[in-house]
Amino acid sequence: MHPHIEDYALIGDLQSAALVSSNGSIDWLCLPRFDSPACFAALLGSQDNGHWRLAPQSPKARAHRSYRGESLILDTIWETPTGRVKVTDFMPQRDVQPDVVRIVEGLQGRVEMHGVLRLRFDYGRVVPWVRAAEGSRVAIAGPDSVWLRTPEQGRTYGKDLSTRSDFTVAEGERTAFVLTWHPSHEPRPDQIEPFQALDDTLEDWQAWSARCRYDGPYRDAVVRSLITLKALTYAPTGGIVAAPTTSLPEELGGVRNWDYRYCWLRDASLTLNSLLSAGYLDEAAAWRDWLLRAVAGAPDDLQIMYGLAGERRLPEYEVPWLTGYCDSAPVRIGNGAVDQRQLDVYGEVLDSFHLARAAGLPAEPHAWSIQRSLMDYLESNWRDPDEGLWEIRGPRRHFVHSKVMAWVAADRAVRAMEANPKLGGGIDRWRAMRDEVHREVCERGYDDERGTFTQSYETRDLDAATLLIPRVGFLPGDDPRVRGTIEAVRQDLTHEGLVRRYTTEGGSVDGLPGGEGTFLVCSFWLADALRMSGRRDEAARLFERLLSLRNDVGLLAEEYDPAAGRQLGNCPQAFSHIGLVGTAFGLLDGAEAD
Numbered sequence: 001m002h003p004h005i006e007d008y009a010l011i012g013d014l015q016s017a018a019l020v021s022s023n024g025s026i027d028w029l030c031l032p033r034f035d036s037p038a039c040f041a042a043l044l045g046s047q048d049n050g051h052w053r054l055a056p057q058s059p060k061a062r063a064h065r066s067y068r069g070e071s072l073i074l075d076t077i078w079e080t081p082t083g084r085v086k087v088t089d090f091m092p093q094r095d096v097q098p099d100v101v102r103i104v105e106g107l108q109g110r111v112e113m114h115g116v117l118r119l120r121f122d123y124g125r126v127v128p129w130v131r132a133a134e135g136s137r138v139a140i141a142g143p144d145s146v147w148l149r150t151p152e153q154g155r156t157y158g159k160d161l162s163t164r165s166d167f168t169v170a171e172g173e174r175t176a177f178v179l180t181w182h183p184s185h186e187p188r189p190d191q192i193e194p195f196q197a198l199d200d201t202l203e204d205w206q207a208w209s210a211r212c213r214y215d216g217p218y219r220d221a222v223v224r225s226l227i228t229l230k231a232l233t234y235a236p237t238g239g240i241v242a243a244p245t246t247s248l249p250e251e252l253g254g255v256r257n258w259d260y261r262y263c264w265l266r267d268a269s270l271t272l273n274s275l276l277s278a279g280y281l282d283e284a285a286a287w288r289d290w291l292l293r294a295v296a297g298a299p300d301d302l303q304i305m306y307g308l309a310g311e312r313r314l315p316e317y318e319v320p321w322l323t324g325y326c327d328s329a330p331v332r333i334g335n336g337a338v339d340q341r342q343l344d345v346y347g348e349v350l351d352s353f354h355l356a357r358a359a360g361l362p363a364e365p366h367a368w369s370i371q372r373s374l375m376d377y378l379e380s381n382w383r384d385p386d387e388g389l390w391e392i393r394g395p396r397r398h399f400v401h402s403k404v405m406a407w408v409a410a411d412r413a414v415r416a417m418e419a420n421p422k423l424g425g426g427i428d429r430w431r432a433m434r435d436e437v438h439r440e441v442c443e444r445g446y447d448d449e450r451g452t453f454t455q456s457y458e459t460r461d462l463d464a465a466t467l468l469i470p471r472v473g474f475l476p477g478d479d480p481r482v483r484g485t486i487e488a489v490r491q492d493l494t495h496e497g498l499v500r501r502y503t504t505e506g507g508s509v510d511g512l513p514g515g516e517g518t519f520l521v522c523s524f525w526l527a528d529a530l531r532m533s534g535r536r537d538e539a540a541r542l543f544e545r546l547l548s549l550r551n552d553v554g555l556l557a558e559e560y561d562p563a564a565g566r567q568l569g570n571c572p573q574a575f576s577h578i579g580l581v582g583t584a585f586g587l588l589d590g591a592e593a594d
């Protein structure tokens with residue numbers, strides 16, 4: 001039986017991340033990068049696919065956990081019949097090689113502890129050779145090797161293809177495990193000092209969090225979301241992943257299982273907007289530079305997603321030896337959406353540049369050249385059908401959201417040139433395009449009878465993405481067409497007050513079998529649309545309900561099943577935390593009542 005998705009907490013080092021369950025087991029870890037093969041993949045299979053549990057021996061032990069202050073350091077406090085013990089899990093921001101540190105500290109009495117480490121390289125498939133060397137254990141298979149440093153007290157031994165540790169911790173004692181990955185052909189890397197690493201890591205995160213500019217009633221939730229978003233950035237390149245996991249299902253037992261360990265232009269631009277709104281300019285500069293490298297080349301070669309360093313090939317394949325989270329198969333690596341046409345990404349990228357300029361990010365001449373060439377491409381292509389932001393796997397359509405985002409792209413380009421005419425570009429053409437897109441969307445993407453925007457020109461069905469229309473400035477929030485869309489979405493797309501992306505019943509637009517949960521970011525968009533249409537109190541109530549869906553350490557997956565009361569989909573998902581930050585900032589504006 002797998003732990004619930006909401007039973008997992010995140011630790012990470014800005015290059016990869018691990019999921020730690022509330023029973024003390026690290027069940028997911030890819031090394032050395034977010035998108036490397038996992039060496040712990042129990043999350044998507046069984047313990048035989050790799051995990052590392054460290055917890056009291058007593059079956060009566062009960063855990064309570066929290067992050068230490070405004071950091072990504074996880075403290076789990078275990079109460080047992082013989083005493084209390086704290087396990088602190090973190091990944092220090094790395095110098096050379098990645099480390100996972102687990103510090104065990106006796107708080108009261110004496111507690112017998114037990115550790116089980118099963119390393120399985122290549123997504124839970126390859127059992128390494130393990131031997132004792134230089135006072136540690138080293139596990140090697142193919143290109144990977146992992147060193148494990150264990151406490152001096154107690155006993156470490158091999159059993160059933162795992163490395164076990166038995167030891168006792170008394171009040172006031174502190175001891176550490178350090179797991180270090182490195183390429184197997186290289187000599188053992190320098191060893192870190194775990195207690196010093198703890199102090200340094202705490203200081204790094206707290207210094208970063210202290211720079212957050214949000215000053216309102218939801219600060220704890222906002223900072224936790226920002227830390228989570230920061231943890232999804234890949235520091236060496238500035239790329240930002242959509243989530244650190246693959247194939248956590250959108251429906252338990254279903255097939256809607258995707259790999260999110262890549263940089264989507266859409267998700268990353270929106271992540272950046274959240275960081276910018278809270279005053280984080282350095283990340284904006286790093287992302288801009290990543291983007292300039294990734295999209296360099298002919299504009300019609302632009303992809304909607306890339307690897308962490310801008311890699312273009314992310315072929316999708318299935319991993320048959322993993323049975324999937326709660327038997328939700330297949331487990332997929334890579335993402336076939338890489339070859340899709342999604343015309344909204346131009347709008348998201350240009351909007352992100354627009355916000356970066358407004359936030360005072362120093363100009364970079366290449367950045368405008370890229371924006372011009374993106375606009376030139378979009379001018380000739382915005383009339384085409386596409387797969388849209390939901391990355392449907394059915395036939396292309398004229399999605400209203402894609403067209404609205406084409407309007408956003410033109411609008412932001414025009415505004416950039418109005419502010420700085422020296423930039424150079426086709427301002428008159430872009431103005432004309434902006435007007436034409438607006439007219440067409442209001443004619444062909446609006447259902448007069450029902451008084452709502454639709455999902456695409458081809459249908460009367462609805463799409464939660466149309467809730468973004470006031471947020472991006474396409475129409476004001478009090479426009480009757482926006483108000484009508486809010487009501488229609490509420491009628492057709494909500495489940496117990498939470499919003500689905502679109503309907504999946506009866507020959508779904510997305511071309512996929514099965515259904516899915518409510519999509520969390522869409523519920524945040526509903527809160528935003530309500531606020532912008534003058535219904536602030538309803539927006540705040542919905543926001544607070546959404547906050548209550550976070551797990552015990554403030555994390556949100558992609559989706560939520562209100563009937564089962566469970567989170568679904570990849571976790572933690574940038575989209576959901578982007579939604580949280582955006583709505584919290586929005587609620588600071590205009591505190592007018594309904």
Ligand SMILES: OC[C@H]1O[C@H](O[C@H]2O[C@H](CO)[C@@H](O)[C@H](O)[C@H]2O)[C@H](O)[C@@H](O)[C@@H]1O
Pocket residue numbers: 242258259260264266267335336337389390391392393510575
């Ligand atoms: O719904 C089917 C599609 O689901 C995934 O896409 C979703 O995740 C992306 C990353 O967060 C996001 O940008 C997109 O808006 C979401 O719909 C998956 O990546 C696709 O391959 C799949 O077709």
